[in-house]
Amino acid sequence: MKLGIGIGWRPEIADAVEALPGIDWVEAVAENLCDDHLPASLVRLRERGVTVVPHGVSLGLGGAERPDPDRLAALAARAALLDAPLVTEHIAFVRAGGARTGSAVLEAGHLLPVPRTRAALDVLCENVRIAQDSLPVPLALENIAALFSWPDEELTEGQFLAELVERTGVRLLIDVANLHTNHVNRGEDPVRALDELPVEAIAYVHVAGGVEKDGVWHDTHAHPVTAPVLDILAELRSRVSPPGVLLERDDDFPPAAELAGELDTIRATLDGDGDGDRVRRPASGTPETSAGADPAPDPASEALRDRVAVAQTSLLSALVAGTPAPEGFDRRRLRVQSRALAAKRADVVAKVAPELPEILGRGYRDAFLAYAGARPMSAGYRRDALDFAEHLLLTGHPGDAAARRRLTHWWQDRAAPRPPRRVTRLARAARSVLVGR
Structure with a gap:
């Protein structure tokens, strides 16, 4: 299916997106949409014939648990509401803990990399098949950016993606900015990745900006697209003509003219000298032939998931709860990732509850980071905002x-008829100690 040139639809730039010339399609974050009605801007775009693709961020298909049926149903409902030709998600885990580890569920609030091991791939493939069976349209999965690597990985990124496609028939959403991020942060060769992955399975491509700080590339989606990212796009274009290419921007939105200029640059890159017909590796199979090729579920599959759960929980706890870093990880990189996760929590809470930074003024960020350092997120950003406000009230701030x-x-209007009392504070403090053990 040919998508063409698109841009990520965000409420902050909805008017600009509608006015941009030459937009064939848009992508909207699925979790930001209701499942029974659409924002007026998306309605108008669809009436003009603009395709809208829902892009999920919360399934956590790389996690140890099987996909949550409610989350899958919500994604399916948005696909149906949009009459979307496909839905997309990420090769990542976003939460860990729970019954498999006998610990509290921890939320990352971000996409975290799965280890490129056979065990993690087995779990991912089963989760992908469950998702495919639950969705009304094809699924495509995105490679993510990462600040750190797992120790003892067995596969390169290209090999990992190729085997995933071969075993499940899933499509790929290739983010060339993430390939660049992993080149800077993990020393991975984006050309080798393109050589190894099945480019014929690509559903579409993401292009986004970032920034380098202290030798670490941050995939911010808040900066202009850089030349190295466009070079990877050109390298991809020399192998295949991607069905669609989309510009992502999630923050620090520039004027519409700058967005239009970046789209023009992307078009020029795609119209370069590459023949667009050279596929360097044969097709890995199709859903009809490869998705059913795996053997029946192994009796040890639950034990395998338990091992993955322990590893992911140990890592996530180090990132969000201050526990020691697991053996084999780059501790400096984990500290960078930990700070980035806390900063993102502060930014997103400020967006979902803008009254909090308004009430607290310049002290908001420091207060939130102090709170986040000892209190991992466990139930999403809106709950996080309420818990932060409750913490401030309990501690006299x-x-x-x-x-x-x-x-x-503000807290009473959203959480309870009266402020939390001292007994609540003591009970929750005791529970936090027990959970942290």
Whole structure:
């Protein structure tokens, strides 16, 4: 299916997206949409014949648990509402813990890499098949960016993706900016990845900007697309003509003219000298022939999932709860990732609950980071905002009486008829100690 040139639809730039010339399709974050009605901007785009693809971020198909049926149903409902030709998600895990590890469930609030091992691939493939069976349209999965590597990996990124496609028939969403990120952060060769992955399985391509700080590339989606990312896009274009290419921008939105300029640059890159017909490796199979090729479920599959769960929980706990880094990881990189996760929590909470930074003023960020350092997220960003406000009230903050009254009223309107009392504070403190053991 030919998609063409598109851009990520975000509410902050909805008007600009509607006005951009030459937009064939848009991608919308699935979790930001209701399952029974669409924003007026997306309705108008669809009426013009613009395709809308829902892009999920919360399934965690690389996690140890099987996909949550409610999350799959919600993604399916959005696909049906949009009459989308496909849905997309990520090769990542986003939460860990729970019954398999006898610990609290931890939420990363971000996409984290799965180890490129046979065990992790087995779990991922089963999860992908479950998702495919639950969705009304084809599924495509995106390679993610990472600040760190897992120790003792057995496959390269290209090999991992190729085997995933061969075993499940899933399509690929290749993010060339993420290939560049992994080149800078993990020393991985993007050309080798393109040589090894099944380019004929590509559903579409992401292009995005980032920035390098202290030798680490941050995939921000808040900066202009850089030349090295466009070079990887050109390298991909020399192998295959991608059905669609989409520009992502999630923050620090520039004027519409700058977005249009970046789209023009992407078009020029795709119109380069590459023949677009050279596929370097044969097709790995199709869903009809390869998805059913795996043997029946292994009796040891639950034990395998348990081992993956322990590894992922240990890593995530180090990132969000301050526990020691697991053996074999680059501790400096994990510290960078930990700070990035906390900063993202602060930014997203400020978006979902803008009253909090308004009430707290310049002290918001420091207060939130202090809170986040000892309290991992366990139930999403909106719950996180309520828990943060409750924590401030329990600890006597903010000191300004007027600000404290405003925060109390905000919390009461959303969480409870009265502020938390001392007994609540003591009970929750005790529970936190027990969970942390």
